[in-house]
Amino acid sequence: MPVLNYLESINQALHQEMERDESVFVLGEDVGEFGGAFKATAGLWERFGGRRVVDTPMCEWAFIGLANGAAMMGLKPVVEIQFADFISTGFDPIVQYTATTHYRWGAKIPLVIRAPWGGGSCAGPFHSQCKEAWFTHCPGLKVVIPSTPHDAKGLLIAAIRDPNPVIFFEPKHLYRREKSEVPETPYTVAIGEAAIRREGDDLSIITYGAMVTEALDAAETLSGEDASCEVIDLRTLVPLDKETILASVRKTSRALIVHEAVRTGGFGAEVAALIAEEAFAALDAPPARLTAPDTPVPHSPPLEKAFRPNAEKIAARARELLAY
Numbered sequence: 402m403p404v405l406n407y408l409e410s411i412n413q414a415l416h417q418e419m420e421r422d423e424s425v426f427v428l429g430e431d432v433g434e435f436g437g438a439f440k441a442t443a444g445l446w447e448r449f450g451g452r453r454v455v456d457t458p459m460c461e462w463a464f465i466g467l468a469n470g471a472a473m474m475g476l477k478p479v480v481e482i483q484f485a486d487f488i489s490t491g492f493d494p495i496v497q498y499t500a501t502t503h504y505r506w507g508a509k510i511p512l513v514i515r516a517p518w519g520g521g522s523c524a525g526p527f528h529s530q531c532k533e534a535w536f537t538h539c540p541g542l543k544v545v546i547p548s549t550p551h552d553a554k555g556l557l558i559a560a561i562r563d564p565n566p567v568i569f570f571e572p573k574h575l576y577r578r579e580k581s582e583v584p585e586t587p588y589t590v591a592i593g594e595a596a597i598r599r600e601g602d603d604l605s606i607i608t609y610g611a612m613v614t615e616a617l618d619a620a621e622t623l624s625g626e627d628a629s630c631e632v633i634d635l636r637t638l639v640p641l642d643k644e645t646i647l648a649s650v651r652k653t654s655r656a657l658i659v660h661e662a663v664r665t666g667g668f669g670a671e672v673a674a675l676i677a678e679e680a681f682a683a684l685d686a687p688p689a690r691l692t693a694p695d696t697p698v699p700h701s702p703p704l705e706k707a708f709r710p711n712a713e714k715i716a717a718r719a720r721e722l723l724a725y
Contacts, residue, residue, distance in 0.1 A: 405583040408576040410550035411441045411515075414557040415479065417587045419449055422477065425561060428455040428464055429481030429515075438483045439517055439576055461491030465514065469498050472512040477561060485516035485570060486530045499566045500541030509564040513557070518546070519611055519661055520709055521574030525700035531610075531662035531693075536568045537638050537671070543567040543592055544638040548613035550581045552636060555590030563592065572611040579614065595642035597649070601631035604719055605649040607672055608659040609635040616659055618712035619719060628723055638668055646672065647680050654685040655722050661709050664692040686725035691718045 405413065419425045426449075427442055433456040436443035446454040457464040461482060468478035482488045488495070495514070502508050520529035536542050545560060545567055547553040553571065560567035598613060599620050606616045613634045620630035631649050635642065650656045656676050658669040673688040691710050699705045 402582040402584060404580050405550050406577050407550045407553050407571070407579045408439060408441055410554040410583050411557060411571065412443060413583070414554040414561075414587075415442065415445060416448065418558055418561045419445065419453065421587065424475060425477045425479065426453040426455065426471075427479045427481065428457055428468060430457055430459055430483045432456060432481050437481060439573060441515070442481065461487055462494060465491035465499070466494040468512050469494055469502070469510065472510045472566075473502065473508050477511045478513070479561060480512070480514045482514060482516040484528045485518035485532060486527055488514070488516055488532065492535075495536070495542070495568075496539050500539050503565065504541060510566045511561075511564050512566045513560045513569055514567070515557075515569045515571060517573040517576075518570035519572045519574055520698050520705060521611060523700060523702045523705050526697035529698040529705075531660070533568075533570055533638060534662060534666055534668050537668055541566070542639065544570070545592060545636065546570045546572070546610045546638065547636060548572065548575070548579075548610055548634050550579060550583050552590050552596070554583055555588050556592065556636065558587055559589040559592050562589065567592070570610070574611045575614075590636070593637050593640040593642060595636055595645040596634045597631065597645065598634045599630065599632040601629035601653065603629045603653055604655045604657060604723055605631045605633060605653045606657050606659060606715065606719065607633045607635065607646060607649075609638065610661065612659045612661055612710060615710060615712045616715055619715035622712065622716050623719055628719070630719060641675075643675060643679075646675065650676050650680045651683040654683055655725070656684075656688045657691060657715070657719055657722055658688065659691045659710055659715055661693055663695045664690065665695050667692055686722050689718060689722055691715060
């Protein structure tokens with residue numbers, strides 16, 4: 402089985418789905434001959450041509466609106482937002498139309514919006530934000546954030562085949578860092594199912610995206626201190642795999658929720674509320690969150706390192722919970 406990095410798995414998924422289904426097409430800024438800002442669409446223009454790999458102007462409102470119309474007419478658009486931060490320019494067609502059309506009159510909207518997401522590259526506040534919570538608050542959208550190349554390919558294929566709209570965030574910090582074995586043939590990973598990346602008995606660390614590898618590193622460190630941590634990779638925020646979260650917390654009696662988005666209104670608060678409401682009797686400590694602080698993402702490398710959670714910070718917060 403070949404080993405691919407995260408970016409290569411995304412590219413392979415796009416190639417295979419466009420080969421399989423002529424209704425799939427890609428659009429976005431520089432996705433054509435240039436191959437995308439991060440080269441996720443490399444080779445698509447040469448293979449499928451300009452009718453199915455469409456370069457757009459720098460106007461997310463317009464090309465997401467175009468994608469809505471194409472999806473209503475039976476096509477399967479895959480939109481690339483150059484950086485997830487820029488999705489705000491296309492917010493209106495997503496939340497007013499993409500999310501509500503099926504509810505309003507039953508039309509299918511098989512639309513995927515891919516967005517390179519998160520920090521770790523010292524790109525500053527315009528190119529590093531984590532805005533997933535905006536869309537988890539919007540009924541009608543599925544929100545997916547894979548953490549491994551294997552899941553990135555399988556979940557992207559599942560998203561393209563889904564008749565419902567999917568916001569597909571890709572932690573760009575992992576693009577060329579994270580590698581794993583990826584089957585050459587097309588496959589799907591179920592949307593809405595979390596993965597237990599490491600089993601444990603003393604503490605549940607619940608996270609997603611680039612923080613999964615940090616949580617696993619922290620769990621390995623803590624194992625040397627006789628602390629057994631279970632690491633849950635949510636993979637999908639909407640629909641949320643509540644059963645896996647609750648089963649883990651009822652086993653360990655402690656929960657640490659980690660994300661690199663800022664704290665206030667972050668998705669971790671929703672997970673903490675779920676645990677408090679439905680597993681309170683099992684808890685030996687309050688549900689805890691470890692997040693970025695409520696500031697814009699710094700550009701300076703030392704400041705960004707201080708801003709983002711990492712394995713060291715996760716381990717330190719976990720020790721506090723284990724000692725509670």
